[in-house]
Amino acid sequence: MRIVLASTSPRRQELLGLLGVPFDVCEPSFVEQPMSGLAPREQVAHFALEKARSVAGARSGDIVLGGDTVIESDGRLLGKPRDREDALRMLTSLAGRPHQVHTAVALCHQARSIELVDVATAVVHMKADSGGGIERYLETGEFLGKAGSYSIQGQGADLIERIDGDYTTVVGLPLKVVASLLWIAGYPVVQEEVEALYRRKPYPNWSRFAS
Numbered sequence: 001m002r003i004v005l006a007s008t009s010p011r012r013q014e015l016l017g018l019l020g021v022p023f024d025v026c027e028p029s030f031v032e033q034p035m036s037g038l039a040p041r042e043q044v045a046h047f048a049l050e051k052a053r054s055v056a057g058a059r060s061g062d063i064v065l066g067g068d069t070v071i072e073s074d075g076r077l078l079g080k081p082r083d084r085e086d087a088l089r090m091l092t093s094l095a096g097r098p099h100q101v102h103t104a105v106a107l108c109h110q111a112r113s114i115e116l117v118d119v120a121t122a123v124v125h126m127k128a129d130s131g132g133g134i135e136r137y138l139e140t141g142e143f144l145g146k147a148g149s150y151s152i153q154g155q156g157a158d159l160i161e162r163i164d165g166d167y168t169t170v171v172g173l174p175l176k177v178v179a180s181l182l183w184i185a186g187y188p189v190v191q192e193e194v195e196a197l198y199r200r201k202p203y204p205n206w207s208r209f210a211s
Helices: 010-018 040-056 083-096 133-140 153-158 167-171 175-184 191-200
Strands: 003-005 023-025 063-073 077-079 099-109 114-128 159-162
Touching: 003 010, 010 023, 010 167, 010 175, 040 063, 040 099, 040 114, 063 175, 083 133, 099 167, 099 175, 114 167, 114 175, 133 153, 153 159, 167 175, 175 191
Parallel strands: 003 023, 003 063
Antiparallel strands: 063 077, 063 099, 099 114, 114 159
16 A cells, blocks of 8 residues: 655655655646635645545555645635736735635545545744845745745745744645544554654754744
């Protein structure tokens, strides 16, 4: 029984690798289309589960993990910016205020009819924009392809004052949630090793935002 990560995100692959479990990577065929009437946490759970389901059919004997992350500000979802102007608008709206980052993890094992979903939420407190910090960040180009237009594990960390919650939730794969779901599904994950991982914080900027 193998673990399959239904994601081509380098960040999710790097984070899952920190757990020390062997896994394959398979691109999900599910195409994200926001559904009206769903709260942000429901939306992100739906996306993660459908991603996992889209791979589980071809890997019925394996454990498939799907993940998705959305940013919620004032009850609205913020996705990836279309361009630099859109990124400027997003970051300006977030500056000096807190917002929520929701990351869902779904686990599917089709052969055993297992489907599990959990959602972790962290609150990110952004610095007020002073001295042109947002403009300097936009010059890096790092905002491209990032929900909310920033990357906490990169130079986007300079825009953040602090976070309340699990740092790995903000990056895109809450490792304690992953370990818990794998344990429930019967995959051996040693809790002491997970706790040791959280003490070491071996990922860019993790120690910087330790709670």
